[in-house]
Amino acid sequence: MSERRGDVLPDLVWLVPVVLAVVATCVTTDQLPVVAPLLAVAVAPWVLVAVGRPPRSWLLVVLGLTPVVAILVVDELNASVFLGTTVLCLLASRADRTGQLVALAAAGIVLPFASLASRSFNEGVFYFAIGNLFGIVVGMLLGRSRRLDAQLRTADARLAALSAQEERTRLARDVHDLVAHSLTVVVLQVGGARRVLRADPARAEQALAEAEQMCRESLDGIREVVGLLRAGDEAPGAAVDLVRLVETYRAAGVEVDLEADERTDALPLLVRGTLYRVVQEALANAARYRSPGAAVSVRTLVDDGGATVVVANAGSPGQRSGPGGYGLAGLREQVTALGGTLSSGPTGDRWVVECRLPQDVTARAGLVVR
Numbered sequence: 001m002s003e004r005r006g007d008v009l010p011d012l013v014w015l016v017p018v019v020l021a022v023v024a025t026c027v028t029t030d031q032l033p034v035v036a037p038l039l040a041v042a043v044a045p046w047v048l049v050a051v052g053r054p055p056r057s058w059l060l061v062v063l064g065l066t067p068v069v070a071i072l073v074v075d076e077l078n079a080s081v082f083l084g085t086t087v088l089c090l091l092a093s094r095a096d097r098t099g100q101l102v103a104l105a106a107a108g109i110v111l112p113f114a115s116l117a118s119r120s121f122n123e124g125v126f127y128f129a130i131g132n133l134f135g136i137v138v139g140m141l142l143g144r145s146r147r148l149d150a151q152l153r154t155a156d157a158r159l160a161a162l163s164a165q166e167e168r169t170r171l172a173r174d175v176h177d178l179v180a181h182s183l184t185v186v187v188l189q190v191g192g193a194r195r196v197l198r199a200d201p202a203r204a205e206q207a208l209a210e211a212e213q214m215c216r217e218s219l220d221g222i223r224e225v226v227g228l229l230r231a232g233d234e235a236p237g238a239a240v241d242l243v244r245l246v247e248t249y250r251a252a253g254v255e256v257d258l259e260a261d262e263r264t265d266a267l268p269l270l271v272r273g274t275l276y277r278v279v280q281e282a283l284a285n286a287a288r289y290r291s292p293g294a295a296v297s298v299r300t301l302v303d304d305g306g307a308t309v310v311v312a313n314a315g316s317p318g319q320r321s322g323p324g325g326y327g328l329a330g331l332r333e334q335v336t337a338l339g340g341t342l343s344s345g346p347t348g349d350r351w352v353v354e355c356r357l358p359q360d361v362t363a364r365a366g367l368v369v370r
Contacts, residue, residue, distance in 0.1 A: 017086045018046045024079035031075045042067040042083050057091055065107070069114045077115040081128045084111050085135040092139025093146065101140065108132030169330075184284040186211045188252035210251055245280060246298060254287050255295040263302040271357050274335060275300065275309045278342065281328055282311035282353040289351075290314060306340070306358040312350045328353065 022039055029035045045055045045063045055063070064087035071080045088108050095101050112128035189211035193204040246258045264272065279298055286296045294314040301308045328344055335342040340357035 014049055014086065014090065015046060017082055018043065021079050021082035021086070024082070025071070028078050029071075029075050034074055035071050035080070038067040038071050039080070039083075042071075042080070045087075057094060060087055060091065065111070069111065072112070072114040073117045075115075077112060077122050077124050077128065081112055081132070084108075085128075085132050088132055089135040089139035089142075092136040093143035095140070095143065096147075101136070104136050105133060108136055184287050185214050185248050185252045188249075188254065188287060189214070192253050207252075214248065242276060242279060242298070242300070245276065245283070249283055249287060249296075252287070254283075254290075255293075256283070257295055257297045259297070259299040261300045261302045261307075264300050264307065267302065267307055267359065270338070271307055271359060274331075274338060274340075274357060275307060275355060278328075278331055278335070278353065278355040279309055279311055281331060282344075285328070285353075286311065286313040286351070306356060308354065308356045310352060310354045312347070312352045314350050 022043060025035065025039060026032060042064055045060050048055050065084055068080050068084040068087075071078070085108070088104050088111075092101060092104055095104065109129045109132065111132060112125040115122065115125065189207045193207035193211070196207075197204040242258065242260055242264070246256045249256050264275075267275075283296065283298070290296060290313045296311065296313040299310045301310075328342070332342045335355060335357065338357060340355065342353075342355045344351070344353040346352070
């Protein structure tokens with residue numbers, strides 16, 4: 001049987017039937033000088049329960065049941081049986097095996113018949129036996145309730161841990177998307193500045209200034225994400241402007257053709273934010289792996305069924321994720337959670353990333369646009 005200290009009910013719940021049984025026995029017995037010491041022994045384990053040190057099951061049987069049997073042998077059938085009923089109830093609440101419950105039921109049935117050792121037959125033994133069985137059933141239900149409560153607490157703890165892990169993963173994706181895009185643009189700007197430093201110092205200075213500005217914006221974005229760790233709020237952040245995103249790559253020397261459906265701005269923020277992040281990741285990859293001088297095309301289309309964005313470029317495959325699967329692989333999970341699709345792969349001599357989202361997405365995916 002499980003015998004952990006946390007497996008008992010609050011003290012007063014157990015003490016109420018114990019006290020009532022002792023009082024009733026003392027009032028009704030004709031053998032008080034003999035019965036009183038036995039009652040003292042039977043009450044001893046409940047004193048331990050009252051002080052928060054519940055005895056082990058074997059000790060509860062020895063101290064709680066044996067004196068009751070002795071009282072029934074020396075005296076007639078009386079209220080002391082209820083002391084045994086309470087012991088059986090507590091033991092049943094601890095029982096975790098069928099065999100233990102069967103043994104308790106047998107003990108509960110036999111216990112009242114101990115009074116027949118020195119007295120004539122009393123039909124009350126049957127009623128007391130049924131009462132003992134009822135007490136055992138109550139103990140079983142209490143024990144099951146206690147175990148279910150423990151399981152629920154464990155499940156809640158696991159859900160909390162999973163929720164925290166999901167939040168860390170989402171924040172890691174935000175940082176990855178922000179840093180990957182920003183560093184790609186900075187590398188292009190610095191590389192361009194290095195190539196024209198001697199021939200065109202003014203142009204090189206402009207490229208470095210734009211790289212510095214991008215670094216500052218990235219730093220602000222990272223501070224915003226880190227700040228959310230402290231605040232715990234999930235509110236929409238920075239604007240999701242595709243035109244501005246494309247302009248940063250054009251300024252870095254990447255030729256980008258943008259065809260944006262004018263209805264894109266009317267889409268729900270969650271849809272626009274997801275499409276923005278897909279384009280952001282696809283452009284960062286395209287800028288790294290495209291063929292030299294090749295243009296990148298970005299096209300958005302909105303219809304009654306939803307919104308689609310297609311990013312295509314000539315060159316090597318651009319789907320490369322960082323550690324932990326952040327990038328297009330991570331975005332695919334978010335898009336799928338919103339009921340959309342995200343695919344990437346070669347189409348002829350071009351690498352195409354295509355994302356399709358319904359317009360009626362909900363916040364159930366836990367995606368936050370920053």
